[in-house]
Amino acid sequence: MEVQLIKIEKRNDVSRSIYFLTPVLAIFLTLLGGGIIFYILGFNPIEALKFFFITPISDLYGLSELLVKATPLCLIAIGLSFCFKSNNWNIGAEGQLIFGGIVGGGVALLFYNHDGFYVLPIIILSGAIGGMLFAMIPAILKTYFNTNEILVSLMLVYVAKLLLDYLVVGPWSNPEGFNFPETRQFSESARMPILFDGLRIHAGIFITLITVFLSWLILYKTYLGFQIKVSGLSLKTAKYAGYKGKTMIIIVFMISGACAGLAGVGEITGPIGQLHRNISPDYGFTAIIVAFLGRLNPVGIIFASLIVALTYLGAETAQIFLQVPKYTGQVFQGMILFFLLGSDYLLFFKIKFLGLKKNEL
Amino acid sequence: MSFDLNFIGILIGAIMASSVPLILAASGELITERSGVLNLGVEGMMIIGAISGFALMVITDNLFLAVIGSMLSGLIISIIFGVLTQSLLTNHVATGLALTIFGIGMSAMIGKNFVGIPGKEFPLLFINLKENFPFLGPILFGHSIILYFAFLLPFLTNYFLKKTKIGLIIRAVGDSPTSASNQGINVTLVRYSCILYGGAMCGLAGAYLSLIYTPQWIENMTGGRGWIALALVVFATWSPIKVLIGALIFGGITILQLHMQAVGLRIPVQLLSALPYIMTIIVLVVISRDSRKIKLNTPTSLGQIFYKEK
Numbered sequence: 221m222e223v224q225l226i227k228i229e230k231r232n233d234v235s236r237s238i239y240f241l242t243p244v245l246a247i248f249l250t251l252l253g254g255g256i257i258f259y260i261l262g263f264n265p266i267e268a269l270k271f272f273f274i275t276p277i278s279d280l281y282g283l284s285e286l287l288v289k290a291t292p293l294c295l296i297a298i299g300l301s302f303c304f305k306s307n308n309w310n311i312g313a314e315g316q317l318i319f320g321g322i323v324g325g326g327v328a329l330l331f332y333n334h335d336g337f338y339v340l341p342i343i344i345l346s347g348a349i350g351g352m353l354f355a356m357i358p359a360i361l362k363t364y365f366n367t368n369e370i371l372v373s374l375m376l377v378y379v380a381k382l383l384l385d386y387l388v389v390g391p392w393s394n395p396e397g398f399n400f401p402e403t404r405q406f407s408e409s410a411r412m413p414i415l416f417d418g419l420r421i422h423a424g425i426f427i428t429l430i431t432v433f434l435s436w437l438i439l440y441k442t443y444l445g446f447q448i449k450v451s452g453l454s455l456k457t458a459k460y461a462g463y464k465g466k467t468m469i470i471i472v473f474m475i476s477g478a479c480a481g482l483a484g485v486g487e488i489t490g491p492i493g494q495l496h497r498n499i500s501p502d503y504g505f506t507a508i509i510v511a512f513l514g515r516l517n518p519v520g521i522i523f524a525s526l527i528v529a530l531t532y533l534g535a536e537t538a539q540i541f542l543q544v545p546k547y548t549g550q551v552f553q554g555m556i557l558f559f560l561l562g563s564d565y566l567l568f569f570k571i572k573f574l575g576l577k578k579n580e581l
Numbered sequence: 582m583s584f585d586l587n588f589i590g591i592l593i594g595a596i597m598a599s600s601v602p603l604i605l606a607a608s609g610e611l612i613t614e615r616s617g618v619l620n621l622g623v624e625g626m627m628i629i630g631a632i633s634g635f636a637l638m639v640i641t642d643n644l645f646l647a648v649i650g651s652m653l654s655g656l657i658i659s660i661i662f663g664v665l666t667q668s669l670l671t672n673h674v675a676t677g678l679a680l681t682i683f684g685i686g687m688s689a690m691i692g693k694n695f696v697g698i699p700g701k702e703f704p705l706l707f708i709n710l711k712e713n714f715p716f717l718g719p720i721l722f723g724h725s726i727i728l729y730f731a732f733l734l735p736f737l738t739n740y741f742l743k744k745t746k747i748g749l750i751i752r753a754v755g756d757s758p759t760s761a762s763n764q765g766i767n768v769t770l771v772r773y774s775c776i777l778y779g780g781a782m783c784g785l786a787g788a789y790l791s792l793i794y795t796p797q798w799i800e801n802m803t804g805g806r807g808w809i810a811l812a813l814v815v816f817a818t819w820s821p822i823k824v825l826i827g828a829l830i831f832g833g834i835t836i837l838q839l840h841m842q843a844v845g846l847r848i849p850v851q852l853l854s855a856l857p858y859i860m861t862i863i864v865l866v867v868i869s870r871d872s873r874k875i876k877l878n879t880p881t882s883l884g885q886i887f888y889k890e891k
Contacts, residue, residue: 366869375805378858
């Protein structure tokens with residue numbers, strides 16, 4: 221007779237505690253997987269993981285760097301959560317970030333050597349509008365031409381990167397810059413205020429926190445938020461209820477583009493202070509992972525952005541101390557998403573360990 | 582005149598060469614999508630194929646092993662996608678994205694020690710015939726065996742999908758997994774096989790880049806070709822022959838912009854480099870406008886999770 225040791229049952233309802241516990245499980249499994257990879261590469265896994273996850277944040281400067289990296293990640297992920305919740309796959313946030321940076325940077329160059337409290341707000345606003353407009357391209361093409369938003373938003377990332385490259389090499393390059401591919405340093409009035417002397421953490425973090433609060437408000441307290449959630453759960457229901465699907469698609473893309481644009485402008489007026497070729501280490505792509513890890517929930521995304529920001533710092537530290545390439549961070553990010561998606565199985569299915577009962581033996 | 586004609590022949594040959602990775606990856610993905618699975622990890626599987634092919638070539642000094650190895654590694658990494666989407670029932674889009682991010686990171690990690698090593702010359706077939714015929718020579722002869730295979734593949738795929746029983750089963754699974762399952766077909770098994778096949782083809786596409794097209798390892802060397810291949814499948818409305826035509830068009834744009842750069846036209850280089858991506862968007866818009874046509878050709882269950890109650 222066949223004896224079943226494990227039995228898999230479908231759950232009738234999704235348990236809320238497991239819903240927020242599986243991300244923790246995913247992180248644990250990622251650490252395990254990372255340890256194995258480090259072991260294969262010939263490192264002491266415990267030591268290597270310590271360099272990766274503990275060393276970078278063991279001093280004040282490290283903690284500030286963590287927040288510097290989490291600021292754009294959280295902001296973009298919040299925007300993406302609007303898209304993902306309503307089943308719109310905007311995966312071109314990187315392009316929207318860059319385009320926001322380009323527009324904001326252009327305005328900053330326009331106000332070069334210009335003083336006044338109004339300079340920075342104008343730059344920030346124009347960056348947000350830039351990102352928003354860029355995100356509207358896939359949205360409009362999707363709504364009016366039935367075009368796949370995944371592919372369009374992704375193709376636009378390459379277009380934005382090349383546009384930035386053109387601008388910093390050509391018309392916008394620093395006239396006294398010895399032909400380096402970069403613009404002038406923005407003037408003081410165009411820079412995000414630094415919060416503490418000697419650290420890089422800047423006022424952009426407040427923009428992120430305000431956005432988190434606003435998005436919580438929109439998602440959970442307004443009719444629009446309700447519509448977004450319903451459309452995500454069932455498009456048919458949304459149609460039946462008479463929601464304007466097209467308008468909603470464009471709105472969620474606009475929100476998410478504006479957030480990515482804000483992140484871009486925050487980077488160039490914050491830690492970078494000018495435009496050059498690499499204004500973002502793929503924040504736009506990594507933010508997709510942050511959004512999922514945070515369960516598309518504003519508070520969850522804050523925690524997730526801190527954890528994923530740590531993989532950036534860890535990769536930098538590991539590059540210095542262990543001589544592994546900085547791409548190790550991406551391997552960890554990919555693994556987090558793999559394990560997270562995989563462990564979602566536990567949400568919908570119960571695994572019972574039956575054990576051997578005496579009468580079965 | 583004969584010189585000009587020969588030049589055009591060389592140009593066409595170059596266009597064919599640049600379309601090979603797109604044909605291979607898109608043909609593989611086409612089979613995967615026909616079974617109802619949307620794998621957005623093409624770029625990741627390609628780059629893994631590129632580095633493993635190159636690394637194996639350097640280590641074993643054997644091009645045959647390198648090519649086989651690249652296919653195997655594409656296949657192995659697609660197993661991750663298979664287990665997640667088919668056994669653990671995860672979202673196809675998110676899993677595919679994770680695969681791409683993971684693949685790019687992993688390839689750079691493996692490739693660290695292979696940067697700057699020169700590639701090996703890949704044997705080209707009928708090289709002596711290439712010189713003998715003015716126009717047709719550079720088009721027909723002097724290519725690698727992978728190119729000939731790539732140009733045969735869409736026809737084989739077409740025959741396979743339309744005329745063989747397994748092809749029929751794959752289409753049935755993609756169009757209606759529930760009825761296929763009721764007919765006693767193991768949907769999960771079919772989908773697993775299609776995912777693995779797609780992975781192997783993407784691996785081969787990557788190896789073509791790192792072993793033949795630009796024989797060296799450069800981080801991120803696929804440069805979005807995986808995504809263009811995905812767009813090609815939509816462009817082709819899931820028909821293998823149209824994949825071939827689309828890949829040649831994109832190869833043509835790539836070669837054309839390279840030539841325009843070389844001639845030194847007063848157009849910014851970046852605008853020319855952006856052309857393939859902009860063209861992809863335009864083509865997608867034109868193709869998708871007719872939503873009926875897309876609906877008619879899209880595998881009905883594409884990207885949907887199939888779960889059979891046991």
